[in-house]
Structures are given as C-alpha cells and as structure tokens.
Amino acid sequence: MILGDFGTSYTKLCNNGDMRTVPTVELDAGVQADIGCGHNARGRARRIENELVAMATGAKAMVGRDDFVCVDVGGRDIKKVSFKNGQYAGCDWNYMCGSLTGFTMELLSRYYQLTYDEIEPSEEGLSVKCGILGISSLFDLVSQGEDLPRAVAKFVKGVAIDVFHFAGKPQTLFLSGGMCENALFVRSIPAEVVKLGRFVNLEGLRTLIE
Amino acid sequence: MGYRAWGIGWPPQTRNPSPERNMIGIIGLPSRSLLERFRGEDIVDLDCPLQGALFDDVVESRCPKIFCAVLTTCFTNAMIVKPDVILADVGPGKCEGARYLCAILHDLLPSAKIIAEENLDSVPRASSNCECYAVPLRERMERIVDKVIRPELPDFPRSSSSPKAGFWGVPPSDFAILEGFPNETIILGWSRCMDSRTPADLKLEMEAPPNIPVVFFAQSFCQKSILARTLAEKHQGLFVECDEKVDNSTIQKIEAFLKLRGAL
Numbered sequence: 001m002i003l004g005d006f007g008t009s010y011t012k013l014c015n016n017g018d019m020r021t022v023p024t025v026e027l028d029a030g031v032q033a034d035i036g037c038g039h040n041a042r043g044r045a046r047r048i049e050n051e052l053v054a055m056a057t058g059a060k061a062m063v064g065r066d067d068f069v070c071v072d073v074g075g076r077d078i079k080k081v082s083f084k085n086g087q088y089a090g091c092d093w094n095y096m097c098g099s100l101t102g103f104t105m106e107l108l109s110r111y112y113q114l115t116y117d118e119i120e121p122s123e124e125g126l127s128v129k130c131g132i133l134g135i136s137s138l139f140d141l142v143s144q145g146e147d148l149p150r151a152v153a154k155f156v157k158g159v160a161i162d163v164f165h166f167a168g169k170p171q172t173l174f175l176s177g178g179m180c181e182n183a184l185f186v187r188s189i190p191a192e193v194v195k196l197g198r199f200v201n202l203e204g205l206r207t208l209i210e
Numbered sequence: 211m212g213y214r215a216w217g218i219g220w221p222p223q224t225r226n227p228s229p230e231r232n233m234i235g236i237i238g239l240p241s242r243s244l245l246e247r248f249r250g251e252d253i254v255d256l257d258c259p260l261q262g263a264l265f266d267d268v269v270e271s272r273c274p275k276i277f278c279a280v281l282t283t284c285f286t287n288a289m290i291v292k293p294d295v296i297l298a299d300v301g302p303g304k305c306e307g308a309r310y311l312c313a314i315l316h317d318l319l320p321s322a323k324i325i326a327e328e329n330l331d332s333v334p335r336a337s338s339n340c341e342c343y344a345v346p347l348r349e350r351m352e353r354i355v356d357k358v359i360r361p362e363l364p365d366f367p368r369s370s371s372s373p374k375a376g377f378w379g380v381p382p383s384d385f386a387i388l389e390g391f392p393n394e395t396i397i398l399g400w401s402r403c404m405d406s407r408t409p410a411d412l413k414l415e416m417e418a419p420p421n422i423p424v425v426f427f428a429q430s431f432c433q434k435s436i437l438a439r440t441l442a443e444k445h446q447g448l449f450v451e452c453d454e455k456v457d458n459s460t461i462q463k464i465e466a467f468l469k470l471r472g473a474l
Contacts, residue, residue: 050462050465050466050469051462051466052462052463052465052466052470053465053466053469053470056466056470077459088470088471089446090446090448090467091448091463091466091467091470092463093459093460093462093463094459
C-alpha cells in the first residue's frame with residue numbers, strides 16, 4: 001500500500017510503513033499511490049482525499065489532546081485545523097494571500113547561502129502579507145544597510161507572526177510540514193511549538209483507509 | 211420574457227432580441243409592484259454575468275480594482291446592454307453600493323430611465339425553493355434567481371426531511387461554489403429573503419438552524435461579510451468569501467468542513 005502527499009515543493013511517500021521525502025521535481029514519473037492528497041495528487045493517486053481532511057485526521061491521531069490547533073506551513077500555502085472537546089471545530093486554508101511563504105524562505109536561504117539554524121530570532125518582524133511583498137521589504141532593508149542574517153530573521157519573524165495570528169494566537173501551536181525543520185522559524189513563533197513533522201497528512205491517509 | 215446570461219444563452223451583442231419591446235435591466239430585487247409594471251417587456255438580470263461580456267472600458271476606468279464583483283457585473287452589463295429602463299433595489303434590500311451605481315449610471319446612460327427604489331416588501335411568498343432536498347443546491351439557487359424575471363417557473367417542492375447542511379449568503383458571483391454541497395442543503399441568508407421576496411427582512415436573513423454545519427458565504431468587499439463572519443462564529447459555521455471566481459482552496463475548505471462535520 002502506497003500513500004502519497006504530493007505537495008508543491010516536496011512529495012511525502014509511505015510505502016508499507018517506509019516514509020520518505022522527495023523533491024517534487026525529482027519524483028519518478030512512474031510513482032503511483034493507492035491514496036493521495038496535495039496539490040499535485042491528480043494523476044498520481046488512484047483515490048484522492050481532501051488535504052484538510054487528511055491533515056485533520058492525522059493531527060487528531062498524533063496529538064492526543066481534546067483541544068488543539070494544528071497549522072501546516074507549506075511551500076505555497078498555510079492550512080489550519082482545530083479541535084475542541086475532541087470534536088472537529090474548524091479549518092482554514094490560506095492559499096492566495098499569504099502564499100509562497102515557505103517557498104520564499106527556502107529560496108532566501110539558497111540565494112543568500114544562509115543556514116537558518118545559525119541565525120538568532122528577531123524580536124521585530126517585517127510585514128509579510130505574501131512572499132513577493134515580503135521579499136521586496138527584505139531587499140529594501142538590505143539596501144538600507146541592515147546586516148543580512150538580521151534582515152532575514154526579521155522576514156522569518158514576519159512569517160511566524162502571520163502564522164501565529166492565522167492559528168488564532170494559541171498558547172500551544174502544533175506545527176506540521178517542512179517548516180518544523182526550520183529552527184529559526186520555529187523559534188520565531190511567539191507560542192509554545194510542538195513539532196509534528198512532515199508526515200501528518202500521511203498519518204491521516206493511513207487512518208482514513210483503516 | 212426574462213434573460214439570465216448562462217441559462218438562456220442570450221448573446222450580449224444582440225442588445226434587444228425583441229425590438230418591439232423595451233429592454234428592462236434589473237439590479238437586485240425590485241419590489242413586486244415595480245416588476246409588475248414592466249411584465250411583458252424583455253427583462254434582463256444585470257446581476258448575472260453575460261456570456262463573453264466581461265469587460266467594458268468605461269467600467270475599467272471608473273470601477274476600483276477592489277470592489278464588489280456583483281456590482282461590477284451590474285455596471286458592466288448596464289454599459290453593454292444599455293437598457294431602456296433600469297429597475298434597481300437600493301437600500302436595505304440590496305446595498306448602498308447599488309444606490310451609488312444608479313447615480314453613476316444616470317450620468318453615463320442619459321437615455322435610460324433609471325428607477326431606483328427601496329424594496330420594503332414584507333409579505334413572504336407561500337412557496338420556497340430553499341428546502342427541497344431532491345434537487346441540487348446550484349439548481350435551486352438558479353431557480354431563485356431566474357424566478358425574479360420569469361415568475362412562471364415552478365418552485366421546487368419543500369421536502370419533509372431535515373437538512374444535512376446549510377448555505378447562507380447572497381447568490382454568489384460564481385455558482386460553482388454551490389456544487390460541492392449535498393442535495394440536503396438548506397438555503398439561508400439573503401438568498402432565502404430573495405426567494406421569499408422580502409429582501410429587507412434582516413430577521414429572516416440572520417436565521418440559521420442549530421446542529422447542522424452551515425457555510426456562511428459573502429462576496430468579497432461586501433458589507434454583509436461582517437454578518438457572515440459573526441454568524442459563522444456564533445453557529446460554529448465556516449465563513450468563506452469569494453470574489454469573482456471561486457478558488458480551489460475555498461472549494462476544498464468547504465468540502466473538508468462538510469466532511470468533518472458529517473454532512474458528506
């Protein structure tokens with residue numbers, strides 16, 4: 001049984017319990033999942049499940065609390081699911097505005113050859129309503145003489161604050177997706193962050209087919 | 211005769227399919243008495259997008275980029291169709307935006323007679339299309355809209371069963387948003403007021419049944435969005451807004467909400 005979460009930047013696969021992550025552009029053309037979700041699942045999975053449903057199901061299985069908010073920061077969007085008293089309470093999917101933030105953070109680290117683990121979080125954040133506008137503000141900051149890692153830290157702080165507000169400003173935020181591995185981003189979120197990792201949607205798919 | 215672009219297939223380049231009759235354009239839901247005065251004329255619903263006619267230079271130069279898609283459609287259609295008469299509901303049954311639009315059209319279309327009145331009709335119709343659960347939501351919403359200009363169309367009979375979900379809001383700019391709902395979806399909000407012919411009935415507009423998942427929809431940049439968002443919070447519903455075309459994330463959000471709340 002192959003489960004697939006076919007994201008914009010990365011594809012997450014589970015083949016009989018063996019989990020792996022592949023950059024989507026490097027994904028073998030012959031990969032076919034039995035059940036899949038994500039922006040690029042069409043044509044890649046025999047059965048397609050709604051991505052928010054997969055995320056909600058996976059988060060519920062992994063978190064083990066009655067009340068929580070889980071946010072997934074992806075390459076091109078941000079998704080949220082919340083539970084209250086063990087019941088599904090709401091979801092949101094920020095797809096147009098606020099998009100490209102995860103993608104832009106990865107782009108920045110490559111462009112400036114920075115390692116996020118080595119940068120201290122900033123107290124101050126840039127306004128990052130979308131990746132394109134945010135990157136313009138960042139370039140302005142750099143051209144005004146701001147130290148490069150500091151400028152990038154302000155950009156990341158801006159994204160982190162947006163994510164925190166999108167989540168409804170919870171005390172504890174359960175984070176899923178590739179951004180769990182970005183230490184600067186995680187440390188910039190003004191809440192206790194519990195990292196669920198990249199495979200929440202796959203856990204959801206597994207729960208759904210069971 | 212009544213015309214709604216996608217239902218009737220009336221091409222906008224043929225301004226008046228029946229030259230012997232006047233072309234009447236309507237905005238919002240004019241009062242019963244006003245509509246009755248013009249029965250027998252060719253009536254076109256200016257709120258609905260015309261086939262292939264999505265652009266007008268005058269509208270482009272005067273309409274802000276961030277503006278209600280429905281009013282922009284009314285503006286564009288009026289400039290293209292150039293009706294002989296425009297009947298508009300302005301005020302509590304529609305919005306102040308329609309009133310401003312009529313003032314603008316008065317200047318731009320001097321040969322058109324513009325009748326802008328507040329529709330305060332308060333007697334509801336006996337029949338309803340909101341609670342027929344054998345017919346898809348989109349089809350029922352189209353019927354509600356079509357019946358304004360073609361009152362002879364039959365109503366879909368009310369079902370005796372209970373709804374599984376609710377759709378609250380105005381008839382959307384893009385009806386594709388209605389396709390993911392189960393047939394057993396009750397129509398609520400202003401669309402229900404439109405169906406009952408009491409567009410200014412705020413009490414009816416704010417009603418939402420408890421214990422079923424309701425999607426509270428608002429057109430982007432519409433004043434009703436505060437009502438939609440507040441009611442969504444109050445009823446643990448899902449607030450969605452949409453501009454001209456519904457995007458994939460909104461469709462997915464609605465599907466997830468309905469699935470996770472057990473309506474699909």
